[in-house]
Amino acid sequence: MFKQNKFTVSHAPFWHDGDSINTMNLNIMAAALPATLFGVMQFGMAALGVICLSIASAMAWEALFNFISKRPITIHDYNAAVIGIIFGMMLPATIPWWAVITGTFVCIVVGQQIFGGIGANPFNPAIIGIAILSLSWKIFFDFDAALVNYQFDFTALSPLDALKHQGPEVVGLFTLTSLLMGNQIGAIGSVFGAGIILGGIYLIIRGYIRWEVSVAYIAGIIFTALIFNMVDPVKYASPMFHLLTGYTLLGAFFLATESSTSPVNIIPMIIYGIMGGVMTILIRNIGAYPDGTVYAILLINLINPLIDKIRPKTFGKGCNQCVK
Amino acid sequence: MAQSMVKEFTKGLWAEIPPFRLVLGLCPVLAVTKSVENGIGMGIATTFVLVCSNLLVSLLRSVIPAKVRIAAYIIIIATFVTVVELVMQAYTYPLFLKLGIFIPLIVVNCIVLGRAEAFASKNSPVLSIADGLGMGIGFTLSLGALGAVRESLGNGTILGSPVFGPEFQPFTFMVEAPGAFVCLGLMLCLMNLIGKK
Amino acid sequence: MGDYFVLAISCIFVNNILLAQFLGNCPFLGTSKKMETATGMAMAVVFVLVLAGIITWITDTYLLKPLDIEFLRTLSFILIIASLVQFVEMFLKKSIPALYAGLGIFLPLITTNCAVMGVCLININEEYTFMQSLVSSFTYAVGFGLALILFAGVRERTIIARVPKPLQDTSIGLVTAGMIALSFFAFKGMV
Amino acid sequence: MIKRSFIGLTKPKLMCDLVEPGPKEPESIPIPPRMILLLNETLDSTRESLIKKGDMVKKGERIFLYKDSQEYVTSPVSGTITSIAPFTGDFGAVATYFILETNTTQDIDSNFTEFAGTPDIVTADRYLRGIPGNPPLKQLADSANKINKIVITGVDDDLMCTTRQYLLTRFRDDISKATALLRQLTGISDISIAMPESMAKLSAFNGMNMVKVASDYVSSLPQMIMVNHLGVNFVPGKTCEEMGVCFISVEAALSLVKAYAEKLPVYEKIITVIDKKGKKTRVSAIIGTPIHRIFTHIGVETGEKDRIIIGGPLRGTAAYTLYHPVQPDMDNIIIQDANDIPLISDYPCINCGNCVRICPANVPVNILVRYLEANLYQDAADSYDLFSCIECGLCSYVCTAKIPIFQYIRLGKHELTKIDSDIETEAENV
Amino acid sequence: MREMINMVIVLTVLSAFSGGLLAAVKTGTKEQIEQQVLKFQKAPAIKQILSDVSNDPLQDRFKIMDNDQELTFFVGKHDGKPDSVIFETSGKGFSGDIGLMVGINIDSDEIIGVCVTTHSETPGLGSRAKDDPKFVSQFAGMKMDKNLDIKKNGGEIDIMSGATITSAGVSLAAKKAQEIYTRLKPEIEKQTAQMAN
Numbered sequence A: 001m002f003k004q005n006k007f008t009v010s011h012a013p014f015w016h017d018g019d020s021i022n023t024m025n026l027n028i029m030a031a032a033l034p035a036t037l038f039g040v041m042q043f044g045m046a047a048l049g050v051i052c053l054s055i056a057s058a059m060a061w062e063a064l065f066n067f068i069s070k071r072p073i074t075i076h077d078y079n080a081a082v083i084g085i086i087f088g089m090m091l092p093a094t095i096p097w098w099a100v101i102t103g104t105f106v107c108i109v110v111g112q113q114i115f116g117g118i119g120a121n122p123f124n125p126a127i128i129g130i131a132i133l134s135l136s137w138k139i140f141f142d143f144d145a146a147l148v149n150y151q152f153d154f155t156a157l158s159p160l161d162a163l164k165h166q167g168p169e170v171v172g173l174f175t176l177t178s179l180l181m182g183n184q185i186g187a188i189g190s191v192f193g194a195g196i197i198l199g200g201i202y203l204i205i206r207g208y209i210r211w212e213v214s215v216a217y218i219a220g221i222i223f224t225a226l227i228f229n230m231v232d233p234v235k236y237a238s239p240m241f242h243l244l245t246g247y248t249l250l251g252a253f254f255l256a257t258e259s260s261t262s263p264v265n266i267i268p269m270i271i272y273g274i275m276g277g278v279m280t281i282l283i284r285n286i287g288a289y290p291d292g293t294v295y296a297i298l299l300i301n302l303i304n305p306l307i308d309k310i311r312p313k314t315f316g317k318g319c320n321q322c323v324k
Numbered sequence B: 001m002a003q004s005m006v007k008e009f010t011k012g013l014w015a016e017i018p019p020f021r022l023v024l025g026l027c028p029v030l031a032v033t034k035s036v037e038n039g040i041g042m043g044i045a046t047t048f049v050l051v052c053s054n055l056l057v058s059l060l061r062s063v064i065p066a067k068v069r070i071a072a073y074i075i076i077i078a079t080f081v082t083v084v085e086l087v088m089q090a091y092t093y094p095l096f097l098k099l100g101i102f103i104p105l106i107v108v109n110c111i112v113l114g115r116a117e118a119f120a121s122k123n124s125p126v127l128s129i130a131d132g133l134g135m136g137i138g139f140t141l142s143l144g145a146l147g148a149v150r151e152s153l154g155n156g157t158i159l160g161s162p163v164f165g166p167e168f169q170p171f172t173f174m175v176e177a178p179g180a181f182v183c184l185g186l187m188l189c190l191m192n193l194i195g196k197k
Numbered sequence C: 001m002g003d004y005f006v007l008a009i010s011c012i013f014v015n016n017i018l019l020a021q022f023l024g025n026c027p028f029l030g031t032s033k034k035m036e037t038a039t040g041m042a043m044a045v046v047f048v049l050v051l052a053g054i055i056t057w058i059t060d061t062y063l064l065k066p067l068d069i070e071f072l073r074t075l076s077f078i079l080i081i082a083s084l085v086q087f088v089e090m091f092l093k094k095s096i097p098a099l100y101a102g103l104g105i106f107l108p109l110i111t112t113n114c115a116v117m118g119v120c121l122i123n124i125n126e127e128y129t130f131m132q133s134l135v136s137s138f139t140y141a142v143g144f145g146l147a148l149i150l151f152a153g154v155r156e157r158t159i160i161a162r163v164p165k166p167l168q169d170t171s172i173g174l175v176t177a178g179m180i181a182l183s184f185f186a187f188k189g190m191v
Numbered sequence D: 001m002i003k004r005s006f007i008g009l010t011k012p013k014l015m016c017d018l019v020e021p022g023p024k025e026p027e028s029i030p031i032p033p034r035m036i037l038l039l040n041e042t043l044d045s046t047r048e049s050l051i052k053k054g055d056m057v058k059k060g061e062r063i064f065l066y067k068d069s070q071e072y073v074t075s076p077v078s079g080t081i082t083s084i085a086p087f088t089g090d091f092g093a094v095a096t097y098f099i100l101e102t103n104t105t106q107d108i109d110s111n112f113t114e115f116a117g118t119p120d121i122v123t124a125d126r127y128l129r130g131i132p133g134n135p136p137l138k139q140l141a142d143s144a145n146k147i148n149k150i151v152i153t154g155v156d157d158d159l160m161c162t163t164r165q166y167l168l169t170r171f172r173d174d175i176s177k178a179t180a181l182l183r184q185l186t187g188i189s190d191i192s193i194a195m196p197e198s199m200a201k202l203s204a205f206n207g208m209n210m211v212k213v214a215s216d217y218v219s220s221l222p223q224m225i226m227v228n229h230l231g232v233n234f235v236p237g238k239t240c241e242e243m244g245v246c247f248i249s250v251e252a253a254l255s256l257v258k259a260y261a262e263k264l265p266v267y268e269k270i271i272t273v274i275d276k277k278g279k280k281t282r283v284s285a286i287i288g289t290p291i292h293r294i295f296t297h298i299g300v301e302t303g304e305k306d307r308i309i310i311g312g313p314l315r316g317t318a319a320y321t322l323y324h325p326v327q328p329d330m331d332n333i334i335i336q337d338a339n340d341i342p343l344i345s346d347y348p349c350i351n352c353g354n355c356v357r358i359c360p361a362n363v364p365v366n367i368l369v370r371y372l373e374a375n376l377y378q379d380a381a382d383s384y385d386l387f388s389c390i391e392c393g394l395c396s397y398v399c400t401a402k403i404p405i406f407q408y409i410r411l412g413k414h415e416l417t418k419i420d421s422d423i424e425t426e427a428e429n430v
Numbered sequence E: 001m002r003e004m005i006n007m008v009i010v011l012t013v014l015s016a017f018s019g020g021l022l023a024a025v026k027t028g029t030k031e032q033i034e035q036q037v038l039k040f041q042k043a044p045a046i047k048q049i050l051s052d053v054s055n056d057p058l059q060d061r062f063k064i065m066d067n068d069q070e071l072t073f074f075v076g077k078h079d080g081k082p083d084s085v086i087f088e089t090s091g092k093g094f095s096g097d098i099g100l101m102v103g104i105n106i107d108s109d110e111i112i113g114v115c116v117t118t119h120s121e122t123p124g125l126g127s128r129a130k131d132d133p134k135f136v137s138q139f140a141g142m143k144m145d146k147n148l149d150i151k152k153n154g155g156e157i158d159i160m161s162g163a164t165i166t167s168a169g170v171s172l173a174a175k176k177a178q179e180i181y182t183r184l185k186p187e188i189e190k191q192t193a194q195m196a197n
């Protein structure tokens, strides 16, 4: 007779490929860093403050809601931090502190926690936050007014607002390289196009976002903008201008790709992405808002459950020996 | 008698307060609660129709044949709705404009027909009035409360006067369409929380 | 033609009957928990709304207005709708039982549905012509169906998520509906 | 411990191990003094059992619990029953175990001997159930199953496992005998042999129906072989036998040949034991041997919180005691170090889609798992293809949220089958 | 049969009662309603535009059929001389039509002022059209030949920042007024001449 060890008993499979929500979220934050750091350099300490406050308050709201609803505290999965940083990236550096805190409350509690937390949100929480905030306090999102006290050595006009107000002759004020390299005014994390693309490609390679969505989204943007531009170049700006301004690139790599609100099957991903791009340009060119990304993504989030029903034939479907 | 009257009256104020307990008649609740004034105005209009139709239905309950009872109720309700419509147009015109199409729509408010069918057609006129009044006041209170939340946050005022001081930047979302849904949803959650105790 | 197209876009998206006009919310919340009921309700509404829109428009234009008894509008419209629903129900039961089986349970619900009555009143208030009323009735109904089906798609998922207890069911349904209304802001200003 | 590869854009295929060239002969484990027999029938304390503590059984004797029992287990040695008790398996399935004290003198039950000259499926089913490899004799003998194809599988249906491949290489010259015997037993002429592609060149198999199976993970699962190689339609919710195909492991086929040759049931089971460092040792042990005997014999260490996996890492089961007995279908034992055990989590699905894209059966796992989690099994089966799952385990393997998806799936199927059979028994009782 | 008759009688009596009641209420409120419409919708706008008139424009009004639309013109007098008219047009706004009162001086063909009557624009954004003096005052003094479109569309009007669509809607309504006025000028002059006393 010998001492019997206690063994670990559980169900198969006994292996796991090592992926986890934590690593995923840490990677997303890493991918968001280049664009964010650039924004901090461009807009100064105020921008750093907004980003930090956004992350911190997002985590605090999640912890608070976990506590109140008597559920395990889940901030260690960094999901709230990801929402916080992405939300912060979409804010102007000059937004007041209380608006940031209110915004993260909307993102975390209204956008996600009340639906049951991570994975249960039907809409991208960060987008919900931005949509509701910009709807309520439009002045903070008027980047021209918001950043009026800054001195820049480039055209200090928000490209999309200028486009909406003055028409495409303003496009000439911006060169594509300067837009790509962040020489524009806008939200903290949205101005540095090259950084966002870098982060996006990193996430695609790591397999945390699907290239199908990003590519389809960008294709939708370029395609629609090109049609408008060809029909009336005097009235509508060029595709590349649309691609490099506003939240477009953030949308393509960080917003539309959010996992719980985007499809998992390939064909739906492509429909989803293209719809997003098309709607963005439609809103910009014939709709009410200078930047259509936010509402376009809300719309594709909305159709996601329906289009994701398009999926490959399941094993054994379509035979005629029905069991039931 | 007095006791049961009190009972019928008070159940509409809490235990069965519409629209929170009976989730019906949502459209006016969402549409007219941009401000306290609109909410209460709508509530009073609905209360008037509720009480009058309850009374008439109850009086006629032995006369109306079962087969045409719904048709009869609809005629009765529609009549009082039109009366309210005309009276409001004549004496509270600005409110009439704000409530717009939702005044004639009281006619399809499930609560009104629901009370006629479920209560007034089976009870005495006195009890029916108590029931209608209770439900109506409950409805008015709900609309007023929702209006208060939405108006104060979304416009910074209650009944038109500022409540948060001049620094306050209104949270406009609350008075927009989406805010109506979200706000009602969260208030329902609050009611559920309180109701559990 | 172009005008009708603009009217249609406006009724389906921009002024969506559920999400912008707040009409028809009871069936919106009541029949959106399952995709099948949502599609059933959507079809029933299209069916009834078009009929009701036409008949009430004719009544108003050729009966109430000439006789100067517009104050009877509410009364006559609701009676028309109520009896129309009865007739449709009886007709379907006898002639197209298959369709009746699909739509049947939703028909009575429609009588007390603001959407039908509301659209009939809107047609009159906006002083639409016959064709405009027809287009608006149909497209408002399509907008209703679209919103309902999209909502059902989302709701099928939220309903099995770990929603905190006090928020379950109608409460979270309303919040979701609010977010759908928010996403329909995308269409603002387009017509 | 497995590390996620840096590039996650395309998930690499999991490759099955191939048997090492020129494999060593297995080490023989001595007959232990006490062994444990498992019988797949519930012990009913209200009924008088045929077999009692203290009874003697002969080698090869069939042990029935009750007079009307359909299930039996044959004793691998002659010995004395010292204990009879219930044994709880997966999902609360209750079986019965017997502890057998090995006798010094070995008596042999020769009931089978007189039938061994003329092989037929009914007597095979009556005497040879539970020989190594666990041939599906019951299903073959059941005339309700319209089986028209037999596949002898020389491929292992999980990662790391190589026992069947070993037997196929080691006894390849006996395969034709096995085919002939099966043909004689069942009258089915369509018999093929599934083997790894790499082995298909061997001349020993000339003239046989060969199914050449790729060595990536799911290709070797019975359902995949059926669909990809045999052209049989997969029907959700049915077993392979119900679809007309019977899979027999190469060991089972060989055991049948041996039993008919020796005119006695056989009990030496070949097992591949893989220790924490991945070292493989092949052993031959008598069915019923507690596995700790194997471990001590070949010097394998097990520690606190380690995991003992019976079968492979993706589809196996975990044993909770070192007294777990060797079973007829126990091809592999893997010891997993406590530090290598991945944690599962209580997170809900985050809809990353990894599972959906890896599932060989195209099951919408991301939605399915939500329904299973909410205990909505019927909806899961009706709308989200629960029964199309072929139980490969890959979805759990790649799940970002570390949800025990596979466990939910098995539980869901189990619950639904239970409900179905409950309804049936109720209907019978009425 | 008895039941059948009973049904018909009950419904008929109900309908008759309803019709009678409504007709009575309708007649009772008719005057009042017309007054209210003028008072709340038109009066404030008219007052604002014509602050210094010597008459009550609500009283001095006439109607002209323009195509199949009936337009009401309110006349303003200075020192007893009818020199200005006010009428309402509408333009497409951010959500629904915007009603605009436009006052025009008949002698100089200049716009005296404009004022938004009805709208359903977003509070705080489009709604500023109603009370942002900077915006609406731009129209005052404009001649009939000026392009009243917003600058983006080649006109002369500065938009309210953040509410381009509302601005464009108001401009559109003003342009419509220009167009109607120019077309109906002879008729208008004829009518106003009659009002001189």
Ligand SMILES: Cc1cc2nc3c(=O)[nH]c(=O)nc-3n(C[C@H](O)[C@H](O)[C@@H](O)COP(=O)(O)O)c2cc1C
Pocket (backbone or CB within 6 Å): A001, A004, D032, D033, D034, D035, D036, D097, D099, D290, D293, D321, D323, D324
């Ligand atoms: C599931 C199961 C668990 C057992 N656990 C133990 C145990 O922990 N300790 C023990 O002494 N016997 C245990 N037994 C009983 C042993 O099987 C029995 O005493 C005997 O076979 C021990 O064999 P050994 O002589 O090889 O140690 C267990 C039996 C079964 C079926």
Ligand SMILES: Cc1cc2nc3c(=O)[nH]c(=O)nc-3n(C[C@H](O)[C@H](O)[C@H](O)COP(=O)(O)O)c2cc1C
Pocket (backbone or CB within 6 Å): A096, A098, A099, A101, A102, B167, B168, B169, B170, B171
């Ligand atoms: C969570 C939170 C929400 C707030 N919401 C608002 C708001 O909606 N509008 C507002 O003007 N101030 C809001 N405040 C800020 C204060 O009410 C107060 O207006 C502010 O401290 C005054 O600062 P200021 O005058 O520098 O803007 C909020 C503060 C907090 C902490």
Ligand SMILES: Cc1cc2nc3c(=O)[nH]c(=O)nc-3n(C[C@H](O)[C@H](O)[C@H](O)COP(=O)(O)O)c2cc1C
Pocket (backbone or CB within 6 Å): A134, A135, A136, A164, A165, A288, A289, A290, B176, E094, E095, E121, E122, E123, E125, E126, E127, E159, E160, E161, E162, E163, E164, E165, E166, E167
């Ligand atoms: C909630 C919300 C309400 C809006 N309401 C109006 C409105 O009433 N009138 C309007 O012209 N634009 C409205 N807009 C549209 C935006 O302000 C839009 O950007 C603007 O019309 C065009 O931009 P600009 O005026 O800054 O050029 C609204 C936008 C939002 C988000």
Ligand SMILES: Cc1cc2nc3c(=O)[nH]c(=O)nc-3n(C[C@H](O)[C@H](O)[C@H](O)CO)c2cc1C
Pocket (backbone or CB within 6 Å): A021, A025, A028, A079, A082, A083, A086, A118, A119, A120, A121, A124, A125, A126, A127, A203, A208, A209, A253, A254, A255, A257, A258, A259, A260, D350
């Ligand atoms: C590229 C990328 C972007 C993401 N963006 C968001 C986001 O905007 N909002 C959010 O809540 N989660 C976001 N996530 C986080 C992740 O999807 C989250 O852990 C769960 O999906 C919760 O919904 C993102 C993930 C990825 C890969």
Ligand code: SF4
Pocket (backbone or CB within 6 Å): A316, A317, A318, A319, A320, A321, A322, A323, A324, D235, D236
């Ligand atoms: S016939 Fe039956 S088992 Fe086969 S695919 Fe269709 S539903 Fe499934």
Ligand code: SF4
Pocket (backbone or CB within 6 Å): D222, D223, D238, D239, D240, D241, D246, D247
């Ligand atoms: S997996 Fe297939 S071959 Fe194996 S037992 Fe089940 S049905 Fe039979």
Ligand code: SF4
Pocket (backbone or CB within 6 Å): D355, D358, D359, D360, D361, D362, D363, D365, D388, D389, D390, D391, D392, D393, D394, D395, D396, D406, D409
């Ligand atoms: S176990 Fe998972 S991956 Fe494998 S078939 Fe079943 S659902 Fe698909």
Ligand code: SF4
Pocket (backbone or CB within 6 Å): D348, D349, D350, D351, D352, D353, D354, D355, D356, D365, D366, D369, D395, D398, D399, D400, D401, D402, D403, D405
């Ligand atoms: S792998 Fe896990 S988390 Fe990802 S979709 Fe599948 S079940 Fe959900």
Ligand code: FES
Pocket (backbone or CB within 6 Å): B024, B025, B026, B027, B028, B108, B109, B110, C023, C024, C025, C026, C027, C112, C113, C114, C115
């Ligand atoms: S109140 Fe509008 S549908 Fe019920």
